[in-house]
Amino acid sequence: MRALVLEKVGQLSLREFPIEERLGPRDVRIDLKVVGICGSDLHYYTHGRIGPFVVEAPMILGHEAAGVVTEVGAEVAHLVVGDRVCMEPGIPDQTSRAARQGMYNVDPAVRFWATPPVHGILRPSCTHPADYCFKLPQDVSFAEGAMVEPLAVGVHAATKARIRPGDTALVLGAGPIGLLTAMAARAGGCARVWVADLDAAKLEIARGLGFDPIDVGQGTPAETILPATEGWGCDVVYEATGSPKAAAGVFAPLAPGGCVVMIGGQSEPVPYDAGAAMVREARVENIFRYAHVFPRCVAMIASGAIDVKPLITRTFAFEDSVEAFEVAASAPKGDVKMQIAF
Numbered sequence: 001m002r003a004l005v006l007e008k009v010g011q012l013s014l015r016e017f018p019i020e021e022r023l024g025p026r027d028v029r030i031d032l033k034v035v036g037i038c039g040s041d042l043h044y045y046t047h048g049r050i051g052p053f054v055v056e057a058p059m060i061l062g063h064e065a066a067g068v069v070t071e072v073g074a075e076v077a078h079l080v081v082g083d084r085v086c087m088e089p090g091i092p093d094q095t096s097r098a099a100r101q102g103m104y105n106v107d108p109a110v111r112f113w114a115t116p117p118v119h120g121i122l123r124p125s126c127t128h129p130a131d132y133c134f135k136l137p138q139d140v141s142f143a144e145g146a147m148v149e150p151l152a153v154g155v156h157a158a159t160k161a162r163i164r165p166g167d168t169a170l171v172l173g174a175g176p177i178g179l180l181t182a183m184a185a186r187a188g189g190c191a192r193v194w195v196a197d198l199d200a201a202k203l204e205i206a207r208g209l210g211f212d213p214i215d216v217g218q219g220t221p222a223e224t225i226l227p228a229t230e231g232w233g234c235d236v237v238y239e240a241t242g243s244p245k246a247a248a249g250v251f252a253p254l255a256p257g258g259c260v261v262m263i264g265g266q267s268e269p270v271p272y273d274a275g276a277a278m279v280r281e282a283r284v285e286n287i288f289r290y291a292h293v294f295p296r297c298v299a300m301i302a303s304g305a306i307d308v309k310p311l312i313t314r315t316f317a318f319e320d321s322v323e324a325f326e327v328a329a330s331a332p333k334g335d336v337k338m339q340i341a342f
């Protein structure tokens with residue numbers, strides 16, 4: 001079938017690609033409708049690797065997806081042909097020790113779309129375990145359904161923070177993950193959410209969504225947060241930049257007893273201000289993707305508790321997906337999430 005293939009670093013093609021997928025008894029076959037372009041897809045395109053995952057053979061990109069069920073395996077009970085679904089891209093070994101303990105996302109054997117050597121889903125159809133497909137209500141669009149995957153990162157981060165109603169939060173980074181984390185923090189009960197970034201266009205989007213922007217080119221987040229909180233600090237700090245400099249400063253704006261959630265990936269060890277963490281008795285949480293949150297994300301989009309639509313700033317046709325990646329890789333100001341529609 002035709003697919004968007006990363007041939008090697010910097011080289012994409014939309015071409016016929018041999019891929020055979022058998023429908024297992026617990027699988028469904030899905031016609032893809034919308035696929036989001038993720039920072040990780042772009043990173044494989046521009047760098048050919050993320051940490052230990054190296055692109056060594058042509059690989060189909062894409063993992064943020066929604067579509068329609070076209071075929072159902074014999075043992076699948078909760079889905080029927082015609083159901084609209086979004087898909088959780090990581091398939092763990094259900095019998096692994098991590099999966100049995102409920103942490104299936106950290107199962108070392110997890111197979112995740114568009115993470116070498118596993119192919120992604122920028123192609124007209126795929127098969128997937130029905131257990132990792134989640135029905136979309138009629139009033140949730142495919143475009144919104146394809147936002148569930150990145151939203152799941154923010155919701156998992158908010159869950160790990162154990163937000164209490166009325167908490168205050170700071171999100172470092174106003175990219176798609178930062179903004180979705182800010183939305184998850186607000187939906188989880190935060191009374192006020194600051195979003196910090198260097199990019200004025202992104203901060204303007206954050207402001208438009210009702211968050212308090214902090215331009216880190218003008219000063220540190222703590223210089224805004226401390227005066228605004230009578231010197232106390234905010235209850236939760238989310239690090240969603242992956243920048244070592246941002247990571248080094250996570251405790252300065254944090255309130256005593258507060259929680260830091262590390263979201264952004266770091267390729268090298270980063271400085272950690274142990275003294276600042278100690279005097280606050282800070283709790284530090286780390287997340288790796290997400291677990292158990294897709295149904296919650298769908299429910300919040302359906303109820304209106306979270307509106308992801310303003311973040312979808314551009315949509316390309318599948319036929320134009322090479323161009324879509326070139327545009328996305330140039331990181332145009334004012335764009336948050338770009339998607340590809342079939």
Ligand SMILES: [Zn+2]
Pocket residue numbers: 038039040063064149150
């Ligand atoms: Zn993603």
